Amino acid sequence: MPRRFRYLLVRHEERPSSFLVGAKQAVGGGLAIATIGGLAGATELPLLLAPFGATSVILFSAPASPFAQPINVLVAYVLATLTCLLFGAFLPPHWLVAASGVAVVMLLMALFRTTHPPAGAIPILLLGGTPPEMLLKTVPPGALCLVLVAILYHALPPSPVQYPRR
Template sequence: MPRHLLVRHESRHPHLAAHVKAGVGATVTIAAAGWLAGVTHLPLLLAPFGASAVLLFAQAASPLAQPVNVIGGYLLAGLVTLLAHMALPADWWVVGLTVGAAITMMSLARLTHPPAGAMPVVVAGSTTMPALELLAIAVAGAAVMTIYAALHHRLPPRFDYPKRPAPMVS
C-alpha cells in the first residue's frame, strides 16, 4: 500500500483535556437528544447528528462545522429532500439522485455540512413520520447542537467557536 495513504493530516492537539472535552460535548449533546426522544416520543436521535457532533466538538475550526454550514446545510439538504419527496417516486434511484442534488446545492451555496447530505437517506428510511416533520426535527436539532457547541467551547480549555471572519483590509 502506498505510504502516502497512511499519513494523517490532522494536526496534533497538545492537550489531552481538549480531546476529552470534545468527547464530553458529543456525549452530552447526543444523550440529551436521546433523553428528549424518550420524553417526547419523537425521533430526535438521527444518525447524521453523530457525525455532526464529531465536527462540532472535535473539528470545530473546520469550515464544515461553522454554524452557517451546520444549520444551513441541514436546511438546504432538507429543502432538496422535501422537493424530491413531493415530486418524484419513492424509489432507490431517487435517494441517490437526491443525495447528489443536496451535495450540489450545499456546495454551490457554500453551506457544505457532510452529515446533512444523509437526510435523503434518513427520510427514505422513515416509514412512520412525514418527511416535513422529520426535516423540521433535523433543522431544529442542528440549531440546538450548534448553540450548545458555542456554549461548550467557552469552557476551559477555551476554543474560539464560531470562527470569526478575518478583518477586511482596506
C-alpha cells in the same frame, strides 16, 4: 504493502494539545447527542439521527473547520430537509431518488457556500421510510440544538475554543 499505496496510511490530523483537550472534545460530542436524546424522549420525536453523530464529531473535534460553523450546519440541514420534502412529495423512496437527493443537496450546499458533509446523508433517510414531513420536525431543530450546545460548551475550560469563528 506496495510503496505506491503507503500514502493512504499517513495521518494528517494533529494530536490534541493534551489528553484533557481530547477528552473535552469527546465529552462535548457525547453531551450534544445526549441533549438531543433527552429532547427526543421529552417530545417523542425521533430526533436521534445518524448524521447528527457525524455533526457532533465535526463540531467538537474540528470547531475551526468551515464545515463546523453554525451557518454551514444550519443552512445545509435546512437545504437537505427542503430537498427531501420536494423529492418525497413527487418521487417514490428508491435508491436512485436518494442518490439524486444527495447530489442535489451537494449542489445546493456548494451554491450557498454552506457545505456540511453530514447533511448530505439526510436524503438517504427517505429510503428507510422516514416521512419527509417528519424530517421537517426533526432535522432543523436537532441541528440547532447541536449548534447551541457547541457554542456553550466551547466556552468552557480547559482551553476555551473560539466558536464560532469570527
